[in-house]
Every structure is written in structure tokens, then in C-alpha cells.
Amino acid sequence: MSTASTPAIVFDQLTKSYSSAGDAPQSALGPLTGTIEQGSFVSLVGPSGCGKSTALKLIAGLLTPSSGNVSVHAKNDLSYVFQDATLMPWASVFDNVYLPFKLAGVPRAVIEEEVMASLDRVGLADRAQAFPRELSGGMKMRVSIARALITDPKVLLMDEPFAALDEFTREKLDDELLDLWRAQKWTVLFVTHSIYESVYLSQRVMVLSQNPGQLIGDVQVDAPYPRGQAFRESTVYFEACRAVSAAMRGGPPGFSSANAEAHSR
Amino acid sequence: MNGKSARSHSLDTLLIPLGVGACVLGLWEFLVVFNDVPEFVLPAPSRIWASLLQDGPSLLGSLGVTLKITLAAFFLAVVGGVGLAVLFSQSRTLEMALFPYAVILQVTPVVAIAPLVLIWVGFDRTQLALLILAWIIAFFPILSNTVLGLRSADHNLRDLFALYHASRWQTLRHLLLPAALPHILSGMKVSGGLALIGAIVAEFVAGSGTSAGLAWRIIEAGNRLQIPKMFAALVLLSLTGILIFFVLTVLERLLLRRWHESAVIREV
Ligand SMILES: Nc1ncnc2c1ncn2[C@@H]1O[C@H](COP(=O)(O)OP(=O)(O)O)[C@@H](O)[C@H]1O
Ligand SMILES: [Mg+2]
Numbered sequence: 001m002s003t004a005s006t007p008a009i010v011f012d013q014l015t016k017s018y019s020s021a022g023d024a025p026q027s028a029l030g031p032l033t034g035t036i037e038q039g040s041f042v043s044l045v046g047p048s049g050c051g052k053s054t055a056l057k058l059i060a061g062l063l064t065p066s067s068g069n070v071s072v073h074a075k076n077d078l079s080y081v082f083q084d085a086t087l088m089p090w091a092s093v094f095d096n097v098y099l100p101f102k103l104a105g106v107p108r109a110v111i112e113e114e115v116m117a118s119l120d121r122v123g124l125a126d127r128a129q130a131f132p133r134e135l136s137g138g139m140k141m142r143v144s145i146a147r148a149l150i151t152d153p154k155v156l157l158m159d160e161p162f163a164a165l166d167e168f169t170r171e172k173l174d175d176e177l178l179d180l181w182r183a184q185k186w187t188v189l190f191v192t193h194s195i196y197e198s199v200y201l202s203q204r205v206m207v208l209s210q211n212p213g214q215l216i217g218d219v220q221v222d223a224p225y226p227r228g229q230a231f232r233e234s235t236v237y238f239e240a241c242r243a244v245s246a247a248m249r250g251g252p253p254g255f256s257s258a259n260a261e262a263h264s265r
Numbered sequence: 266m267n268g269k270s271a272r273s274h275s276l277d278t279l280l281i282p283l284g285v286g287a288c289v290l291g292l293w294e295f296l297v298v299f300n301d302v303p304e305f306v307l308p309a310p311s312r313i314w315a316s317l318l319q320d321g322p323s324l325l326g327s328l329g330v331t332l333k334i335t336l337a338a339f340f341l342a343v344v345g346g347v348g349l350a351v352l353f354s355q356s357r358t359l360e361m362a363l364f365p366y367a368v369i370l371q372v373t374p375v376v377a378i379a380p381l382v383l384i385w386v387g388f389d390r391t392q393l394a395l396l397i398l399a400w401i402i403a404f405f406p407i408l409s410n411t412v413l414g415l416r417s418a419d420h421n422l423r424d425l426f427a428l429y430h431a432s433r434w435q436t437l438r439h440l441l442l443p444a445a446l447p448h449i450l451s452g453m454k455v456s457g458g459l460a461l462i463g464a465i466v467a468e469f470v471a472g473s474g475t476s477a478g479l480a481w482r483i484i485e486a487g488n489r490l491q492i493p494k495m496f497a498a499l500v501l502l503s504l505t506g507i508l509i510f511f512v513l514t515v516l517e518r519l520l521l522r523r524w525h526e527s528a529v530i531r532e533v
Binding site for chain 2: 104132133
């Protein structure tokens with residue numbers, strides 16, 4: 001990648017613990033150290049509850065670190081996509097996508113074309129006046145992506161965006177997402193618990209351990225885009241899946257988190 | 266079932282209760298006439314109907330007075346309940362400080378405080394006393410439902426609003442209030458009926474010859490043993506209650522039609 005040398009997100013001994021009333025604080029993430037390059041597509045995988053969502057919220061500034069810190073190159077050009085589409089059920093598809101600009105005080109008329117263009121990119125221009133409950137799960141997710149992209153972000157954080165969808169729809173949206181990414185080259189941090197999805201999508205897969213989440217694997221996927229069915233049957237794909245899976249199970253002999261960190265630098 | 270039965274189903278929900286009503290009225294009429302029940306114990310439906318025709322105009326006038334208090338109390342309950350709930354949503358301290366008193370106001374029987382309210386506002390301002398009492402009864406469901414509703418907004422949406430640097434006002438206007446709307450509306454449905462009950466009960470306890478509402482007419486008719494007229498007043502009262510509920514249900518359907526599950530009419 002041409003911009004591969006500039007960091008977009010830098011973790012520095014980042015940790016987060018939650019304290020629920022009465023109990024001692026529970027460590028949920030970290031310490032996490034590493035760098036994510038600008039314009040790269042990186043996946044974050046790990047078992048449920050290992051702190052993936054926590055990591056994304058720390059990056060977005062929705063949570064404050066318990067110690068260490070995370071710096072984002074373009075803090076204000078950051079978009080977030082949640083697992084459920086997180087649309088306002090009382091607003092039309094158009095109004096949901098318009099939301100970021102509405103909150104920024106941009107009049108509807110000024111931005112209307114851009115909203116429609118953004119909907120067009122995800123193939124939903126003809127459903128602008130529909131309401132979320134009239135859409136399928138996959139369509140809702142597309143609206144959510146259109147909303148995330150309309151602000152022209154530099155960094156896109158996606159928290160298990162397609163986890164609730166059926167496999168067929170998920171693979172379709174994976175491909176659509178890759179097409180959009182190749183055209184725009186935002187930095188993507190994609191959280192998933194599917195090893196296959198992470199390898200198919202990304203240039204690099206970061207593996208977190210059971211909680212508190214620590215980096216226990218960092219796998220490069222050296223395959224060109226566009227990736228298709230052929231890639232799913234390739235050796236690179238298999239090897240990468242095996243490496244991620246091995247890391248999740250605790251890694252091959254001699255593999256430690258220190259190694260993984262060294263590799264990620 | 267299919268589309269045809271969806272329509273006949275909604276017709277059934279109207280026809281079946283009406284049929285039951287007709288049967289009960291018929292039986293009632295028959296029993297009263299057959300057993301020669303005196304009018305001041307239980308008037309026959311036909312007698313009530315006659316009274317409704319005869320006293321209707323003057324009863325409607327009284328109903329107007331009651332309705333005015335009901336609607337004013339309801340309106341103020343909505344404004345006050347939603348307003349206070351919004352304040353609570355902005356300040357946890359305020360909620361902690363005031364919510365217990367709202368509960369106290371709610372659990373105190375209105376009958377018990379009616380005389381006190383009457384003394385405070387002055388005996389010459391009965392209408393105001395009635396309004397306050399009806400408001401006390403109607404206010405709480407709106408408050409508690411709105412408080413609940415304002416808390417019900419999706420957490421990810423809240424995060425999203427924070428991410429886009431939404432102001433407090435924007436979050437309230439575009440997220441918290443719309444999310445609370447279904448709760449507010451169901452609170453309104455409860456509260457609308459309660460406002461009417463409140464207006465009547467308050468008039469029973471605090472009303473006097475100077476108040477000209479429907480409750481007073483019921484008392485008056487009772488004192489004079491004009492039982493058919495009493496029943497006629499009761500019929501008007503029930504119809505008013507049903508009308509209020511119906512209007513609020515229609516309002517709810519209209520406002521939530523396109524987005525909320527509760528307003529979706531599914532074909533069974
Ligand atoms: N707001 C919170 N309060 C307390 N504990 C939390 C909170 N959010 C998450 N946790 C805990 O932190 C851990 C990591 O959560 P999360 O980041 O959501 O994991 P993941 O997204 O990987 O499933 C879990 O054990 C979870 O129970
Ligand atoms: Mg999660």
C-alpha cells in the first residue's frame with residue numbers, strides 16, 4: 001500500500017478495567033501495544049467477552065483508558081458501525097443516513113445529493129423513504145454503512161457488523177465492503193469472531209486472548225484484492241486461517257505474546 | 266388464516282362485544298318489566314333511554330363542564346409529566362430529590378386531600394380545586410412512563426450521538442424523546458381515563474352547588490331519587506371515557522404507525 005508507513009492508530013500499554021458496584025475492578029483489556037497502518041484493513045478476532053468492543057470504544061473515545069493510551073491519527077474523521085444496524089426506528093432511511101450532518105447543523109437541502117449518493121453506493125437509493133422495520137437485516141446493515149461512510153471517514157471501526165446476518169448475506173456484504181474500501185482506502189479495524197471472515201477480508205489479523213484481551217497472535221494475509229471464491233480456496237487463505245486458529249488456541253510451541261508484539265512492530 | 270379473515274376479524278372485535286351488550290340489555294329490560302322492579306331501585310334500559318332523551322341537553326351542559334376540567338387536567342398532566350421527566354433525565358440529582366415526592370403525591374388518596382386543596386385555593390374557586398385534584402391523579406402515569414421511556418433509548422445509538430458530538434438538546438430532541446414516545450403515549454392512554462375519573466371524584470368530594478359538573482348532577486339526581494337520570498348521566502360518563510381512550514388510541518396508531526411494533530396491525 002502506498003501509505004502503509006504512516007500509523008493510523010497506535011496503542012501504547014492500553015488497558016481498561018470495569019468496576020461494577022462493590023466488586024474489585026475487572027480487567028477487560030490489555031495491556032495492548034501495537035500500531036495499525038493508515039489505509040490498511042485489519043481484523044480483530046477473539047472469543048466473546050475478550051474486550052474487542054472495549055478496544056473499539058477506547059479508540060473512538062467513547063471510553064477512557066484505565067492506563068496507557070491510544071492515539072488516533074484522524075480522531076474527528078472516524079466512523080463506527082455497530083453489530084446491530086443501530087438505526088433510529090422512527091426515522092426514514094434517508095434521515096438515518098443524514099443524521100451525522102443533521103447533528104453538525106448542515107441543512108437537509110445542502111446535503112441531500114450526498115445522502116442519496118451514499119445510499120446509492122450501498123444499493124439502497126430506491127429505499128430512501130422506507131423505515132428500518134420495513135427492511136431486511138442485510139439492508140439495515142447497508143444503511144448503517146452508508147451512514148458511517150457519508151462523513152467521508154479516515155478510520156472506520158466496525159464491531160461485528162455482519163455477525164447477526166445469514167452466511168449468504170454476510171459474504172455478499174463482505175465483498176461490497178471490500179469494494180468500497182478499495183475505492184476509498186480508509187483504515188478499517190474490523191471486529192469479528194469468525195476466523196474465516198477475518199482472513200477473507202483483511203491484510204492483517206490481530207488475535208486477542210480470553211479476558212483480559214491481550215495480543216496473542218498477529219497474522220499477515222498476503223493476498224491481493226479483489227479477493228473472491230478463488231482466494232477462499234487458496235493455500236494462503238488456508239495457512240492464514242490455520243495460523244489464526246492456532247493463535248486462538250494458545251499458539252504453537254514457543255509462541256508468546258511478546259513474540260506477537262515484536263512481530264506487529 | 267388468510268387476508269379475508271383479517272378484515273372479518275376486526276369486524277368481529279366490534280360485533281361480538283356489541284352482541285353481548287344487546288343481550289345483557291334485553292335480559293335487563295325483561296327482568297325489570299317481568300318482576301315489576303321499582304324505578305328507583307333499577308330502571309329499565311328503555312326508561313334510561315327516555316331519560317337520556319329528556320334530560321340529555323341539560324346533562325350535556327354539565328358534561329361540558331366536567332370535560333373542560335378533564336381536558337385541562339390532562340393537558341397539564343402531559344406538559345407537567347413530560348417536562349418533569351425531561352428535567353429528571355438531565356439531572357440525576359434532581360430525580361433523586363423529587364421523584365419520591367411525586368410518588369407520595371400519587372399514593373395519597375385524592376379524596377383525603379380534597380378538602381385541604383379546597384381550603385387552599387378558596388371555596389369560591391371550586392373549579393380550580395377540581396382541576397388541581399384531577400391533575401394530581403392524571404399526572405403520575407405520564408411522569409413514570411416518560412422517565413422509563415427516556416431511559417429506554419438504545420445504548421449504541423447514544424454512543425453514536427456522542428461520537429457525532431451531539432449537544433444535550435440534540436440528544437434529547439432527536440434520540441431520547443422519540444425513543445420515549447411509545448411509553449409517553451401509553452402513559453397518556455392511562456392518564457386520559459384517570460383525568461376523567463379525577464374530575465368526577467374531585468367533584469364528588471369537593472364540589473358544591475356552585476360546581477355544575479356531571480358528578481354534581483349524579484349526586485343531585487340521587488338525592489331526589491331520580492334514578493333513571495342518574496343512569497343517564499352514568500351512560501354519558503362511560504361514553505366520554507370510551508371516546509377519550511379511542512381518540513388516544515388513534516393518536517398512538519398515527520404517530521407510531523410506521524416504526525413501532527405495537528402499532529403494526531398484523532394479519533392473523
Ligand atoms: N459497561 C461495562 N461494565 C462492566 N463490565 C463490562 C462492560 N462492558 C464490558 N464489560 C466486560 O468486559 C469484558 C469485555 O467486554 P467486550 O469488550 O464487550 O467484549 P467483546 O466485544 O470482545 O465480546 C467482558 O467480560 C464484559 O463482561
Ligand atoms: Mg462485542
